Amino acid sequence: MSSHNVKIGLEVHVQVTSLKTKLFCSCSSDYRGKPPNTNVCPTCLGLPGSLPVLNAEAVKAGLMVALALKCSISDLLIFSRKHYFYPDLVKNYQISQYDGVGGAAIAKNGFITINFNGGPKVVRIRRINVEEDPGKIIYPTGSLLTSKYTLIDYNRSGIALLEIVTEPDLTSPKEARIFVDTLRSMLEHMGLVNTELEGSLRVDANISLAGGSRVEIKNISSSKDVEKALAYEIIRQSKALEHGESIRRETRHWDDVKKVTVPARIKEVEEDYRYFPDPDLPPIKLSATVIEEVKSKIPELPDQRVERFIRTYGLSEYLANVLVARKVLADYFEECVKTCKEPELIGNIIVNDFKRWVEELDLSMNAAINMLPPTDLCRLIHLLNGNVINIKILKGVIPKVLKSGKNVETVIYEDGYADISDESVLMRIVDEVIQENPKAVSDALVNPKAINYLVGQVMKKSRGRANPDLTNKLLIKKLNEIGRASGSAG
Amino acid sequence: MFDYLELWLERVSRLALISIRDEEREVVLRDMKKIIEFFNSINVLDLADVEPLFMVLNERPVLRDDVVGTSLSIDDVLANVKETSEGYVKGPRTA
Amino acid sequence: MIYLMKLLRNDAVELVKLFQSDPNLIDEYVMETYEVIDEVEDLIKSYITLRPLDDVLRDCREVRERVRKGFKGRLAGLLIAVKDVIVTKNLRTTCASKTLIDFLPPYNATVIDRITAEGGIIVGKTNMDEFAMGSTTENSFFFPTHNPWDLSRVPGGSSGGSATAVSAYEATMALGSDTGGSIRLPAAYTGISGLKPTYGLVSRYGLISYGTSLEQIGPMARNVGDLALLLSVIAGHDPRDSTSLYVDEVDYTRFLRLTPIKNYKIAVIRECIEEGVDKAVLTSLNRSIYLLESEGFEISEVSIPAIKYALPTYYIIAMAEASSNLARYDGVRYGYHVRVEDRLWDEAYSEVRSNGFGIEVKKRILLGTFVLSAGYYDQYYLKASKVRKLLYDEFLKIFNQYDVVLTPTAPSLPPKIGEVITDPMKLYLSDIYVCTANLVGLPAISIPAGIVDDMPVGIQLIGPKLGEGTLINIAYIHEFKTGLKNLTPTVVRPYVQS
Numbered sequence A: 001m002s003s004h005n006v007k008i009g010l011e012v013h014v015q016v017t018s019l020k021t022k023l024f025c026s027c028s029s030d031y032r033g034k035p036p037n038t039n040v041c042p043t044c045l046g047l048p049g050s051l052p053v054l055n056a057e058a059v060k061a062g063l064m065v066a067l068a069l070k071c072s073i074s075d076l077l078i079f080s081r082k083h084y085f086y087p088d089l090v091k092n093y094q095i096s097q098y099d100g101v102g103g104a105a106i107a108k109n110g111f112i113t114i115n116f117n118g119g120p121k122v123v124r125i126r127r128i129n130v131e132e133d134p135g136k137i138i139y140p141t142g143s144l145l146t147s148k149y150t151l152i153d154y155n156r157s158g159i160a161l162l163e164i165v166t167e168p169d170l171t172s173p174k175e176a177r178i179f180v181d182t183l184r185s186m187l188e189h190m191g192l193v194n195t196e197l198e199g200s201l202r203v204d205a206n207i208s209l210a211g212g213s214r215v216e217i218k219n220i221s222s223s224k225d226v227e228k229a230l231a232y233e234i235i236r237q238s239k240a241l242e243h244g245e246s247i248r249r250e251t252r253h254w255d256d257v258k259k260v261t262v263p264a265r266i267k268e269v270e271e272d273y274r275y276f277p278d279p280d281l282p283p284i285k286l287s288a289t290v291i292e293e294v295k296s297k298i299p300e301l302p303d304q305r306v307e308r309f310i311r312t313y314g315l316s317e318y319l320a321n322v323l324v325a326r327k328v329l330a331d332y333f334e335e336c337v338k339t340c341k342e343p344e345l346i347g348n349i350i351v352n353d354f355k356r357w358v359e360e361l362d363l364s365m366n367a368a369i370n371m372l373p374p375t376d377l378c379r380l381i382h383l384l385n386g387n388v389i390n391i392k393i394l395k396g397v398i399p400k401v402l403k404s405g406k407n408v409e410t411v412i413y414e415d416g417y418a419d420i421s422d423e424s425v426l427m428r429i430v431d432e433v434i435q436e437n438p439k440a441v442s443d444a445l446v447n448p449k450a451i452n453y454l455v456g457q458v459m460k461k462s463r464g465r466a467n468p469d470l471t472n473k474l475l476i477k478k479l480n481e482i483g484r485a486s487g488s489a490g
Numbered sequence B: 001m002f003d004y005l006e007l008w009l010e011r012v013s014r015l016a017l018i019s020i021r022d023e024e025r026e027v028v029l030r031d032m033k034k035i036i037e038f039f040n041s042i043n044v045l046d047l048a049d050v051e052p053l054f055m056v057l058n059e060r061p062v063l064r065d066d067v068v069g070t071s072l073s074i075d076d077v078l079a080n081v082k083e084t085s086e087g088y089v090k091g092p093r094t095a
Numbered sequence C: 001m002i003y004l005m006k007l008l009r010n011d012a013v014e015l016v017k018l019f020q021s022d023p024n025l026i027d028e029y030v031m032e033t034y035e036v037i038d039e040v041e042d043l044i045k046s047y048i049t050l051r052p053l054d055d056v057l058r059d060c061r062e063v064r065e066r067v068r069k070g071f072k073g074r075l076a077g078l079l080i081a082v083k084d085v086i087v088t089k090n091l092r093t094t095c096a097s098k099t100l101i102d103f104l105p106p107y108n109a110t111v112i113d114r115i116t117a118e119g120g121i122i123v124g125k126t127n128m129d130e131f132a133m134g135s136t137t138e139n140s141f142f143f144p145t146h147n148p149w150d151l152s153r154v155p156g157g158s159s160g161g162s163a164t165a166v167s168a169y170e171a172t173m174a175l176g177s178d179t180g181g182s183i184r185l186p187a188a189y190t191g192i193s194g195l196k197p198t199y200g201l202v203s204r205y206g207l208i209s210y211g212t213s214l215e216q217i218g219p220m221a222r223n224v225g226d227l228a229l230l231l232s233v234i235a236g237h238d239p240r241d242s243t244s245l246y247v248d249e250v251d252y253t254r255f256l257r258l259t260p261i262k263n264y265k266i267a268v269i270r271e272c273i274e275e276g277v278d279k280a281v282l283t284s285l286n287r288s289i290y291l292l293e294s295e296g297f298e299i300s301e302v303s304i305p306a307i308k309y310a311l312p313t314y315y316i317i318a319m320a321e322a323s324s325n326l327a328r329y330d331g332v333r334y335g336y337h338v339r340v341e342d343r344l345w346d347e348a349y350s351e352v353r354s355n356g357f358g359i360e361v362k363k364r365i366l367l368g369t370f371v372l373s374a375g376y377y378d379q380y381y382l383k384a385s386k387v388r389k390l391l392y393d394e395f396l397k398i399f400n401q402y403d404v405v406l407t408p409t410a411p412s413l414p415p416k417i418g419e420v421i422t423d424p425m426k427l428y429l430s431d432i433y434v435c436t437a438n439l440v441g442l443p444a445i446s447i448p449a450g451i452v453d454d455m456p457v458g459i460q461l462i463g464p465k466l467g468e469g470t471l472i473n474i475a476y477i478h479e480f481k482t483g484l485k486n487l488t489p490t491v492v493r494p495y496v497q498s
């Protein structure tokens, strides 16, 4: 595949979910799950006479990302109007930014270093735009093609978006995936984007193979799908090229159910966005003071955190990288370590078991952590350290917890992994074992080493739950009683 | 000149989603021609060294704190919408 | 108490005082005004939407009760006519367009809230050129408005209905909007005063946009005192408008004094009196110059060669912005609509837009689209923005030396209805002296300077940034010297005199 000289560029749209309000009006940014058209005002509905007023926090969010992505920042924050007609766009123009005459992107010419094949790789960032999200179109039949009309919900209209555009520096689908993961983790660490929220991160990917035109794949909503969609495109385009067909420049959609790209089949409309500076929004000076203030508020970023994990916890580079790729996961790890130490063990369990199962079961990371909170994971570690359960059992408990939603205690008891430390309960088992094994009892009375057989029987009967120390103690006590009784009789 | 104008009109009509009815066409083309010539009168100026002024405001613009305000009631939102369905605004097809 | 004259002959400030002393007079004043409306409205056609008398009386009773309880609203009991480009909650707002024929805004413009907070009562929504695009108030979807001084003539535009409502005593005062002279031109044509404020002084929140970077809402009144009062109410910072200036509230009535605040230096722009000006206009202008000179003001001629490019520059920028501002009218969320079922969005939108907009609006949107389109942006929109900068710098220079600039408001007397509408060049020419103030964002006032052949003539004063006080002071002195105040067109006279 690499023979095709693949060039991939990404346009990543992220909602700044840390904001409480939309970009240009004071409607709530928390639009998800609300009845349609109940989270709108004259401004985000584009009513005649309404005006936009910029959310000051959005500027800071844009600047923080620009700084983290090592971009050069524009002297002026200029919004431009991008014109096209579409039913989700209330003004039939989008307030965005334009890197051209009269306009400027908030920042450009930055880079992100990703970790690929064990080495660092620099991916250049072309520009970052601050812009408004359109409303949401629902197709009553579920399909764009067969619906006779559209249903529009403007609750999302005006949500603050950052558009982050790379140069075509990526050369494989895997690399593209890692780029998105790296970027996502940075945004999470800055506290700007909760990427677990549906639709908070959307990717358009541009891909060209040597000898073919650039194809744009729209509507990809996860890094996993970025990889899949690009891999699909490479195969599709390579096949076409091998058959002597030409690849035409087009826009395709990623169908995340069928896992294929399909021609967008949108009516080809002439593209002439007629950008000009939005006269409703005078340019804002991005002063050194403001930039310094934002800079001072940038929290620890993923690369720093990876370094710290290696240094402080003695983790391998691999473990550290996997943990930090998701901020929630790295936070989870640190919480666990705080409670029960053992960073390497915990790191391994989180990466190799917990994370794997979360992905396999297609859970959200936050939901999974709620099911197995740090205290519960630490409880498992304690049982392991106390030799109550072995590592195999520990690994078995994790998926059971994640699948059933039951807590660790319940799973352990139901499945019989627990330690029976209750004397009266254990004594009943011990009594049974003694009655059922008279031969072994008499052996043990003369040969103390033979007690081990009885211990084993108690373990078996309790399906491993019996506390070994207590079992021993109770057996000795019981044998002593028997010995005294037979002695006095004989 | 008129052929060129016809083409021109077709292009801007497509971009602006505004069509000119046949009976208006002649007058519109005649007026457009006059107005574009009128616009062209600024072409005599040499403005190479002049910075454009897009808006006259030169002081700090108004910004907004990130505080949630009130939204419109659904009745107000839908009051002016001609076709609705269960709270949604009905729009035309997109494909 | 016996009134020797009808209440409505009083200046606004006097009326408010009278109402404070006897709140019952508010009803009487409303009745008087509606009697005038009954008599002249059919001839003049100021209003697209006139509020029913009962509704207005209900508001009026509310104000009356508040006044009784000690409310001292600066507009308490006054009747304000509002150009139909300013949104009013639950009161139809059409922009004189079929596109917005049934639009009921769910919110008020900031200026409306400010007016009602001071006890002002909205009397109705006035006629205008569709989306404020025009200079005659003939481009209304509903009907043309007639000039009360000569019903066969236009009242000017685009705030024609507001001008005639004031001029014909169908309201105490009015709000207009001025994108390229749309307050000042009709003010001049109907013998009243009209002011376009400094860009950013009055909130645009709720003003339906035409040329965003150019326009302001402003007051229109029969005398400078009333004008200053209304300006004082509507001016001020608004956090809902990003282009709003951070200004303190100013009481502009304190500039209503006959002793000049300083010895004003006035510049007359040579290019505005050299050619193309009607004799009637020049004569009035010269008389004003003479009067102001005799007041001790220093008057000089200055030259701004670039000003002859102001008109095409203004139209390029206004149309560019209009093409963008009017993109939202697609029938889906409000306004003129076509059934959407089984229609492609661009087809449906095109039908809505082609049927909903009038021909002048369509022309301007198409031209505006053109000047922003790929390959033409630099040649038109960018270039015009550079000319704008030249003019801006020129005016900065002038105001380093002078206090105000004096020009005619319009080059000629109001044209006959139908006379200029068919020729865009003739139509656009009426904005030649007024549009520059919009390009450079400076305040400008038109005041009556004479009556020639029973038609009013106006002059324009342009001030420096936030120089509204200076404009009002000079206008007030000029009004006193000329006696051109509360001018009453013949057609209205029988109904306003007791």
Ligand SMILES: [Zn+2]
Pocket: A022, A025, A026, A027, A039, A040, A041, A042, A043, A044, A045, A158
């Ligand atoms: Zn909103």
